[in-house]
Amino acid sequence: MNGAGGIWGWLLQRVAAAGLVVVLGIHLYVLHFAGEHAVLTKAGVSERLGEVGYIIVDVALLGLVLYHALYGLRSVILDYTTRESAVRAWTVGLWVVGLAMFGLGVLALVPFING
Amino acid sequence: MSIEMKQRPEKIRLNVYRFDPEVDKAPRIDSFDVPWVDGMTVLDTLFYVLEKRDGSLAFRYSCREGICGACAMYINGSHRLACETQVARLLDEGHAEVRVMPLPHLPVIKDLVVDMTRFWENYEAIAPWIVTRSADPEKEHLQSPEDRKLVDEYVGCILCGSCFSSCPSVWTGKEYLGPNALMKTWRWVADTRDSAAEERLGLVGNERGAWRCHTVFNCVEACPKDINQTTAIQGLKRRTVGAMLRGSKALKAGRKALER
Structure with missing residues (x-):
């Protein structure tokens, strides 16, 4: 039997969950209840995403969701195999997918950041 | 929770999982009518079958009082100890018959005996x-x-x-x-x-x-x-x-x- 391992990954998923509660709360509040932002228009979205604070919330939301979800997916996959080589391959693969999706998400925000 | 003493049937239908991997191609359910006895447990019904009807029925038991854990089975859709499960309780839960299966998802050695x-x-x-x-x-x-x-x-x-x-x-x-x-x-x-x-x-x-x-x-x-x-x-x-x-x-x- 192996020694301790996988502790950081599991802990970070919990931390990500707690972080999600916060940023998702902000996201939902701003989108649905915060004055003029609650009305969905291109001008409104542009204005909202022009604010540094909201960009930070959006990027954090994206990063936390991706980590939490993909670690959960890895956890399901590991229910079927704990063979070291397979676990390594899946972990690397999921990191690549996660980073690629994170990059795409941030790229989508760039036009708004640049105004 | 006490068992309500309602009118009991003269016999109870016992459905038991049967499978001998060395002989049978597929599992089957055998049914037996077991005479009612007050205080009868599911383990008692299995003993009745073993002693009176089919001596080839295989199941584990030891203490008969819920201490050894040997008679854990899947009874009427739940994990239960056969020695602690009164048939009257099953009837009170609304089951018309008793259905006894081996512990699910474990390899069956024979009938109700699984590989632990x-x-x-x-x-x-x-x-x-x-x-x-x-x-x-x-x-x-x-x-x-x-x-x-x-x-x-x-x-x-x-x-x-x-x-x-x-x-x-x-x-x-x-x-x-x-x-x-x-x-x-x-x-x-x-x-x-x-x-x-x-x-x-x-x-x-x-x-x-x-x-x-x-x-x-x-x-x-x-x-x-x-x-x-x-x-x-x-x-x-x-x-x-x-x-x-x-x-x-x-x-x-x-x-x-x-x-x-």
Whole structure:
């Protein structure tokens, strides 16, 4: 039997969950209840995403969701195999997918950041 | 909850899973009519069949009083001990007949007898004995009533395998330790007489151990002794993270540190 391992990954998923509660709360509040932002228009979205604070919330939301979800997916996959080589391959693969999706998400925000 | 004494039938229909992998191509259900006897348990009905109807029926039993865990079976859709399950209780639950299956998701050796090898191997792997660093006491390792309460629930486990059989992570993950071995690890981690808590956490704080528990709670539902294995496993996770954050080297000590 192996020694301790996988502790950081599991802990970070919990931390990500707690972080999600916060940023998702902000996201939902701003989108649905915060004055003029609650009305969905291109001008409104542009204005909202022009604010540094909201960009930070959006990027954090994206990063936390991706980590939490993909670690959960890895956890399901590991229910079927704990063979070291397979676990390594899946972990690397999921990191690549996660980073690629994170990059795409941030790229989508760039036009708004640049105004 | 007391069993209501309603009008009982003269006979009860018993449906039993039958399968001998060395002879049968597929499992089947055999039905028997068993004469009603007040206070009759499911184990009694199996004995009736064995003694009066079909001597080839295979099932495990030993103590007949809910202590040994040998007669854990899947009775009318739930994990139960055959010796503790009164037929009258099943009728009161609304079942017209008794249906007895082996513990699900375990290889069947014959009829109601399942292969528990993996269960026992996992139990042995977590070193289920006390490990002390101090000199042995003259008589015994004493424990205060308060300290004993910390492990009372987990000491009550009778190793019947119901939790193991009910856990979806066990069904899919062939190397997963399972709820019983993990709960028993917590039993020793929480035991104030034991000196190897962090070494034990090192054994189970990995992908084949505590992290595989998805808190489905099937084990809690299945346990005939009402033990909360999931809470124990969550305790293991918390303590393992705490030990890691403190930089514990004992987490990497491995199984040898727990040898007697």
